[in-house]
Amino acid sequence: MTPWFDAHTHLDDTRFDEDRATVLARARDAGMAGAVxxxxDPTRWDVTRAVAEAHGLIWTLGLHPWFEADLDDDTVDALLDQLHDTPTPHGLGETGLDFARAKEPHARQRQRRVTAAHLALARVRxxxxxxxxxxxxxQLLSLLSQHPLPAAGGMVHSWSGAPEFIAPALRRGLFVSFSAGVTRSERLQAALRAVPDDRLLLETDCPDQPLRPGTRGEPRDLLVLAAEVARVREAPVEHVLRTTTFNARTLFGSI
Ligand SMILES: [Zn+2]
Incomplete structure (x- = not known):
């Protein structure tokens, strides 16, 4: 069995409260070597950390653009201050730009400011x-020109951009992570083919973005995703699992 790594999950989500240990046992039995x-939700940073540490997983803290959207400027600033006072040994996030969610100029500008603040803190740490x-x-690529990634690097999770954005993302140092959407989209499959082996990551984003809409995703689903990624890249699935696990450990280290 080839070990594999789920580069982006929300295993702290309440939808796993009933059976988290069972879900993780299923994943470990299927070869899961680690997950992020x-x-x-910034009101649950302590839960994120506690869940990850209880199960020997990597954890990162940040201000997600969906949650940020519901907050006023003062609350956002207070959360950024709190983040400065909170250790994040494995990384910061998720944060970023979601212009489907933020339509007004002020909201978009605030997403840029929040993302830049995460990048600045990540460079210091x-x-x-x-x-x-x-x-x-x-917009993200131009933001990264002004506010570069830390030496430790970074990833775009659940890539949804056009194939032509892959090359500039790689030049800025990003790893590129694909989730279940790539199994249903030729445009995403073209983007997937443009990512070299040493920058590729796989993730479930569970419980969101399940393989079958309407169900709850879980880490074990990554094996189905990996098989489809292997088909698109015309590579053995073991090779896909091995390289993406190596890349995740390069980016996040091992615990
Ligand atoms: Zn996510």
């Missing part, structure tokens, strides 16, 4: 950054 538990990007790929 990425904060979404030299930890990787996890970026969420929806309908804002040119």
């Amino acid at each position: 538990v990425c904060a979404a 030299d930890v990787p950054v996890v970026l969420h990007v929806v309908r804002a790929y040119p």
